[in-house]
Amino acid sequence: METKTSDFTSTILVNETPETVFNAINNVSGWWSEEIEGVTNKQNGEFLYHYKDVHICKLKVVALVANTKVVWLVLDNHFSFTKDKKEWKGTTINFEIKKVGKQTELRFTHVGLSPAYECYTICEEAWTKYIQESLYGLITTGEGMPNAKEGGFNQELVEKHLTPSN
Template identity: 40%
Template structure:
């Protein structure tokens, strides 16, 4: 069995500050539609022309853990467009000698997956770079779009509907 993708950052902030930053997804990953503040909340993240994914918040333990289930996805750059479906993104937060360690794991994303190299590179950029910067300095480096890539609120809403429809269809199978 191949291991799930994991990366760890250590920051000079409290576990609660790290938890709060993780849940401010737009400030470190990019624009989302939906909410991340309560268990069963759902949100959609989009990279136009490349990737979109829908998530359901499955675990929120302030200062300790955040988990999201991928309820639907579309990866334009691999054969299995729904490769992320049913995987889980998890942030485990711990106080270690007065510093905070955040261990990020994408359960179900393994070296056997076609998107592994591209996806782990992106997760590294966002978790090791942008999220760490947000926690350390208050300013992340989320992905943003302009020009022809800019998505309207209606675009985001339509993608959210598509992910919700795909998730509902998968429950009836």
């Protein structure tokens, strides 16, 4: 039984190897959004996630342990639908992979995604869909359900809403 914390967690169990799960996680445009720009599969890589003018997020890969763990730090964030436009900033998104018998468990935790956040209900629903359906599908069938490409990043939105790196 899982206890309720201030983090959001979603777990899936698949009949695939830890390597397959690890590779799928790092194929971010294959399960989260085709609108990913930057490096998602290397230590210290930085990338942007973008969904219309609704959500822009800058992330950094802060841990990458082959077939075991992936951790992203949210460097900057902008939601168009919340009072606090930067609600995710400073949170981490963790993927922990381990063998459980003949299966592989993926435990996804968005550390710091708290029910106190205005975006929590929407974010909880979205992460559940992305992990339980899209990433699960990418791992098990090779086909995820990422957000469709919108014709490229709107650089003006990115510059307007995200603080430039120093």
